[in-house]
Amino acid sequence: xxxxEELQKMFLSYLETESFDQPPQELYQPVNYIxxxxxxxxxxxxxxxxxxxxxxxxxxALPAALAIEIFHNFSLVHDDIMDKAxxxxxxxxxxxxxxxxxxxxxxxxxxxxxxxxxxxxxNPSQLPQILETFNRLAIEVCEGQQYxxxxxxxSSVEISDYLRMIELKTSVLIAGALKIGxxxxxxxxxxxxxxxxxxxxxxxxxxxQDDILDTFGDPEKFGKKTGGDIVQNKKTFLLLKAMELANExxxxxxxxWINQDNGSESEKINAVTQIYKQLNVQQLATELMxxxxxxxxxxxxxxxxxxxxxxxxxxxxxxxxxxxx
Amino acid sequence: xxxxEELQKMFLSYLETESFDQPPQELYQPVNYIxxxxxxxxxxxxxxxxxxxxxxxxxxALPAALAIEIFHNFSLVHDDIMDKAxxxxxxxxxxxxxxxxxxxxxxxxxxxxxxxxxxxxxNPSQLPQILETFNRLAIEVCEGQQYxxxxxxxSSVEISDYLRMIELKTSVLIAGALKIGxxxxxxxxxxxxxxxxxxxxxxxxxxxQDDILDTFGDPEKFGKKTGGDIVQNKKTFLLLKAMELANExxxxxxxxWINQDNGSESEKINAVTQIYKQLNVQQLATELMxxxxxxxxxxxxxxxxxxxxxxxxxxxxxxxxxxxx
Numbered sequence: 001x002x003x004x005e006e007l008q009k010m011f012l013s014y015l016e017t018e019s020f021d022q023p024p025q026e027l028y029q030p031v032n033y034i035x036x037x038x039x040x041x042x043x044x045x046x047x048x049x050x051x052x053x054x055x056x057x058x059x060x061a062l063p064a065a066l067a068i069e070i071f072h073n074f075s076l077v078h079d080d081i082m083d084k085a086x087x088x089x090x091x092x093x094x095x096x097x098x099x100x101x102x103x104x105x106x107x108x109x110x111x112x113x114x115x116x117x118x119x120x121x122x123n124p125s126q127l128p129q130i131l132e133t134f135n136r137l138a139i140e141v142c143e144g145q146q147y148x149x150x151x152x153x154x155s156s157v158e159i160s161d162y163l164r165m166i167e168l169k170t171s172v173l174i175a176g177a178l179k180i181g182x183x184x185x186x187x188x189x190x191x192x193x194x195x196x197x198x199x200x201x202x203x204x205x206x207x208x209q210d211d212i213l214d215t216f217g218d219p220e221k222f223g224k225k226t227g228g229d230i231v232q233n234k235k236t237f238l239l240l241k242a243m244e245l246a247n248e249x250x251x252x253x254x255x256x257w258i259n260q261d262n263g264s265e266s267e268k269i270n271a272v273t274q275i276y277k278q279l280n281v282q283q284l285a286t287e288l289m290x291x292x293x294x295x296x297x298x299x300x301x302x303x304x305x306x307x308x309x310x311x312x313x314x315x316x317x318x319x320x321x322x323x324x325x
Numbered sequence: 326x327x328x329x330e331e332l333q334k335m336f337l338s339y340l341e342t343e344s345f346d347q348p349p350q351e352l353y354q355p356v357n358y359i360x361x362x363x364x365x366x367x368x369x370x371x372x373x374x375x376x377x378x379x380x381x382x383x384x385x386a387l388p389a390a391l392a393i394e395i396f397h398n399f400s401l402v403h404d405d406i407m408d409k410a411x412x413x414x415x416x417x418x419x420x421x422x423x424x425x426x427x428x429x430x431x432x433x434x435x436x437x438x439x440x441x442x443x444x445x446x447x448n449p450s451q452l453p454q455i456l457e458t459f460n461r462l463a464i465e466v467c468e469g470q471q472y473x474x475x476x477x478x479x480s481s482v483e484i485s486d487y488l489r490m491i492e493l494k495t496s497v498l499i500a501g502a503l504k505i506g507x508x509x510x511x512x513x514x515x516x517x518x519x520x521x522x523x524x525x526x527x528x529x530x531x532x533x534q535d536d537i538l539d540t541f542g543d544p545e546k547f548g549k550k551t552g553g554d555i556v557q558n559k560k561t562f563l564l565l566k567a568m569e570l571a572n573e574x575x576x577x578x579x580x581x582w583i584n585q586d587n588g589s590e591s592e593k594i595n596a597v598t599q600i601y602k603q604l605n606v607q608q609l610a611t612e613l614m615x616x617x618x619x620x621x622x623x624x625x626x627x628x629x630x631x632x633x634x635x636x637x638x639x640x641x642x643x644x645x646x647x648x649x650x
Contacts, residue, residue, distance in 0.1 A: 027471040109467040146352040
């Protein structure tokens, strides 16, 4: 099995050969821009790993790996318009840099390019199964974004709905990347599904961890200021669980901070974090996160290939959780 | 061969069985709204006709016909956002009725639904060829929209670039609908390509006719006020040809009207139409349009099925040109 860095390099060399330098440049420049902003290239690497589990000869999975990366970036470009986000990976978002229309239309063409790259298969008989997997997850990603936007204006959100939202918005793409890789690599339906479930559960665990780190993480270690979710009143697992467990007085305090528009950010972060600590929500979140991770590893266990071949996926999942990648 | 009305009905019954009533409703309501706004259903009917040319048993082309209609409506929804259009078929556009974010995200999900319906084939081995045809045209439609937006701010546009733009934005979808129908119906590569060329040329002829009618059409007959393109300084074939042929004084007059912001609309329409008449651009446009139509019929002629089976396509093209459908 190839190592993560090796797969990242392999993917980046392929990406380099596939730059979109055709006219009209107003349409394709934003595509190149967002694809070259960097990132961990996690999804394409997972797709390649999925293929590499079943075959040494997995270079023919590179177009599908690029497809998944293009799709991920399509969703970032359109989400950034919808969320009015000014920055992405520390650089101006596409709609800020090139204008909103360019953001919409370049995103559209990226979604079509996704299908063009998914279709580049050395074994075209795999296409129906790959499209079935991909179409479903792509629709789910849109549904996840819709639920996420809905939650912003909803007064209360069930934790089960929140978990479903992060599954749709984040996990199914990670899961689908692994499954599509498995299909291309020649893995059977059962193994492909086990890998999908592994990815789905890791994805949810990862997002829960994200919620925890945003409030309780070490800024030095994670290079990110804490408290952003609290400042923005983001309905994370921590806030939803706290609302569920809070007594009348704690609920009042939480609502006070949520409803006040201008005030000291650090005061708000401290007050809300204090309640989270009283209610032990960090530990509850960690326990849930660990349950998802254990379920993930059970599914990985069930994939019918030699244990040693699967170790890299286990390692990658652990690195992801530790934010070491 | 089935008649147009019969195919429209067949398509509408299928559409009815396929309404998108699932949650989240914020995502799917706009999809149902735009699909139920009506229209001629020209593209799905053409797809069904393409299939029916080669087989009596063409019901299995219905999902692909719906795919093409969903794609067409996806492009309307996103184009309407980019063009800031308030109305579509006399009703509020999706982004006006449901908000811009709903317009973006529902459009995205429609593009994915397009692929989902394209994949519903009774013969999955046709999928690679169908996707190859569709992916190319879908990218071209985006490119056409980009060129169309570019032209708005470009000071001068070549007629050849204009013709290429209307080909991309309008014709390739009509052409591709016919070709995909032919593939599903079991037509060979050569016949499918002849049909594509038939549709491509009819599409360009149709758009040129649109330019002519917008200035010279009979408002009573076409139910549409004339002069809209002139008022908006739209770079149609008529204006571009007039700019090409105009002498200094005519050029000055045209530029005067183009550059004046407020003034009498009817005066502007009269003055520009007068120059069009002096320069005979209506006739030049008509001649060009007829050349495309003749080329279209040559390609239809070359399709290797009985003449009587092709008559309905010829008739439909003529009805389209006469705006009788």
